[in-house]
Amino acid sequence: MFRKLHEPGAQALTLTIDGVPVRAEPGETVAAVLLRQQTAALRTTPVNESPRAPYCMMGVCFDCLAIVDGVASTQTCLVTVREGMRVERQFGKRSVLP
Amino acid sequence: MMREVDVLIVGAGPAGMSAAIRLRAAGLSVLVVDEQPAPGGQIWRAVETVAPTTTGKLLGDEYRAGQHLAAAFRASGADYEPQTQVWQIEPGWHVYKSCAGQAEVIRADQVLLATGAQERPAPFPGWTLPGVLTVGAAQILLKTSQQVPADPVWVVGSGPLPLLYMAQLVRAGGRVAGWLDTSPAGGWRRAMPYLGDVLQRFGEIRKGLGWLRELKQAGVKRIRNVQSFRALGDGKLKTLEYTVNGGGTRQVPAKVLLVHEGVVPSIHMTRALDCAHHWSDQQACLVPDVDEWGQTSLRGVYIAGDGAGIAGANAACTRGELAAIGIALQAGKLTAQRAVEQALPLREQLAGQQRLRPMLDAMYPPRASIFAPSDDTIVCRCEELTAGDIRRAAALGQPGPNQIKSFTRAGMGPCQGRQCGYTIAHILAAEQQRPVAQVGFYRIRPPLKPLTLGELASLDLDGEK
Numbered sequence: 001m002f003r004k005l006h007e008p009g010a011q012a013l014t015l016t017i018d019g020v021p022v023r024a025e026p027g028e029t030v031a032a033v034l035l036r037q038q039t040a041a042l043r044t045t046p047v048n049e050s051p052r053a054p055y056c057m058m059g060v061c062f063d064c065l066a067i068v069d070g071v072a073s074t075q076t077c078l079v080t081v082r083e084g085m086r087v088e089r090q091f092g093k094r095s096v097l098p
Numbered sequence: 099m100m101r102e103v104d105v106l107i108v109g110a111g112p113a114g115m116s117a118a119i120r121l122r123a124a125g126l127s128v129l130v131v132d133e134q135p136a137p138g139g140q141i142w143r144a145v146e147t148v149a150p151t152t153t154g155k156l157l158g159d160e161y162r163a164g165q166h167l168a169a170a171f172r173a174s175g176a177d178y179e180p181q182t183q184v185w186q187i188e189p190g191w192h193v194y195k196s197c198a199g200q201a202e203v204i205r206a207d208q209v210l211l212a213t214g215a216q217e218r219p220a221p222f223p224g225w226t227l228p229g230v231l232t233v234g235a236a237q238i239l240l241k242t243s244q245q246v247p248a249d250p251v252w253v254v255g256s257g258p259l260p261l262l263y264m265a266q267l268v269r270a271g272g273r274v275a276g277w278l279d280t281s282p283a284g285g286w287r288r289a290m291p292y293l294g295d296v297l298q299r300f301g302e303i304r305k306g307l308g309w310l311r312e313l314k315q316a317g318v319k320r321i322r323n324v325q326s327f328r329a330l331g332d333g334k335l336k337t338l339e340y341t342v343n344g345g346g347t348r349q350v351p352a353k354v355l356l357v358h359e360g361v362v363p364s365i366h367m368t369r370a371l372d373c374a375h376h377w378s379d380q381q382a383c384l385v386p387d388v389d390e391w392g393q394t395s396l397r398g399v400y401i402a403g404d405g406a407g408i409a410g411a412n413a414a415c416t417r418g419e420l421a422a423i424g425i426a427l428q429a430g431k432l433t434a435q436r437a438v439e440q441a442l443p444l445r446e447q448l449a450g451q452q453r454l455r456p457m458l459d460a461m462y463p464p465r466a467s468i469f470a471p472s473d474d475t476i477v478c479r480c481e482e483l484t485a486g487d488i489r490r491a492a493a494l495g496q497p498g499p500n501q502i503k504s505f506t507r508a509g510m511g512p513c514q515g516r517q518c519g520y521t522i523a524h525i526l527a528a529e530q531q532r533p534v535a536q537v538g539f540y541r542i543r544p545p546l547k548p549l550t551l552g553e554l555a556s557l558d559l560d561g562e563k
Contacts (some may be wrong), residue, residue, distance in 0.1 A: 001353060002154040002248055003248040004244055005244045005246065012429070027135070030214065032239055032243035032245060033243075036245065040229065047199055047480075047481055052228060053231075055230065056217065056234070057231070057239060058234065058235070058238060060516045060517070
């Protein structure tokens with residue numbers, strides 16, 4: 001959906017999205033990285049399981065929720081990438097059980 | 099031990115940074131907390147790292163100017179805690195915040211809310227599809243990730259921001275598939291009463307005309323008199339359909355669609371605190387009541403910047419400084435006479451910075467359909483409720499927004515009404531034939547941002563840990 005103006009340079013780091021390694025630059029948000037993937041949708045809603053992707057990028061729409069390092073419903077537009085970070089798409093309702 | 103501070107500022111944008119610098123100069127201890135990873139607010143996102151780069155150049159001089167304020171802020175001696183969310187403020191002032199899963203309560207003598215604005219929710223059929231974003235979101239992606247839509251992008255909306263973003267996008271080598279200009283016809287006619295202001299502040303008008311010229315030179319197609327439009331697709335955006343007055347309906351392929359209908363103040367904190375607000379007809383939103391120093395109806399709670407009514411970044415800096423003077427006065431760091439003297443040139447400056455606002459509000463009113471969406475349009479994105487759902491519930495007696503919330507769950511999802519509050523208010527006003535100002539807004543309750551039980555449990559309230 002989006003592309004970077006330049007390739008991630010020497011400082012690039014690697015995180016995984018659903019187990020797949022993805023390159024990113026320090027300072028970027030997880031939502032920005034997700035918008036560069038083939039499948040931009042990062043969750044389905046708890047109500048009708050409709051697909052959603054980042055919408056506002058400033059923390060007010062809560063459509064960019066995903067599982068980041070095991071924490072579900074994280075606002076990925078407010079989280080910057082880290083080396084080795086594990087990002088997973090989340091589908092439907094969350095459970096209280098781990 | 100509970101940390102104590104003279105002044106706690108929420109938000110490190112133009113207003114928050116300006117206030118912090120001035121408060122430190124007055125000898126007050128200051129803690130600034132902010133959601134973002136770096137200072138600058140939305141307007142100057144990532145300005146410290148991006149301003150010196152080629153991307154900083156294409157974003158323009160106004161963007162790069164933010165780096166000087168950010169540097170002065172860093173040097174001010176204010177404590178600064180980024181990536182921190184405030185989820186509750188209690189009288190006395192106790193500010194509850196979370197950072198990296200750890201919650202903390204801080205006691206502050208005075209609180210300054212510099213939380214700025216959000217883009218006005220602008221519902222239309224299909225606006226929840228992946229591929230539909232706001233113009234502001236795309237600009238944030240350009241600033242923080244140097245990234246642009248991979249394919250020619252459709253832009254729908256009105257106001258200065260779409261013009262600026264499209265100009266920046268073209269400079270960056272991105273492409274605009276087309277721009278559906280939703281501003282009602284007759285913009286310049288509506289601007290005529292403000293001719294004097296336009297002449298006074300022609301420098302600012304010239305910038306806007308420059309962006310329009312850049313778009314024209316780049317061959318950006320501008321489609322006016324748009325009657326309606328919708329986004330279509332299965333799982334993601336595939337097609338944009340639009341109808342032009344007297345011009346029939348067209349379907350065009352689209353992968354990314356950006357929308358913008360102006361901005362509105364962030365009012366969740368002031369609503370939760372029960373500060374007094376009034377309805378602004380010009381900006382079609384609620385605005386907190388503030389005095390000449392930016393103090394709300396609650397003593398010791400101030401607002402500076404767009405959160406106290408939309409006026410833009412330069413005005414936000416000045417309003418931040420004025421609030422700082424008011425706070426220093428109340429803290430006994432300034433005499434009343436010194437405060438008035440220091441404020442005088444700032445008030446003159448602010449009058450100039452705000453001078454074009456009435457003209458911009460008149461030129462770019464939000465499109466009428468965002469307040470009267472078709473029955474099939476989702477209005478509450480979180481709970482996936484349509485305008486039709488709300489209209490049906492509105493017929494049950496004469497419910498206000500809080501009853502609608504109980505009936506339907508509208509506004510009960512994670513965004514807590516940030517995306518549906520005004521739409522619901524307008525739908526109820528129309529159905530019940532009463533002024534929207536009277537219908538009002540949801541009651542906002544803490545936590546203002548979602549909080550895990552683990553975070554809540556990490557709170558050390560009595561210093562027992």
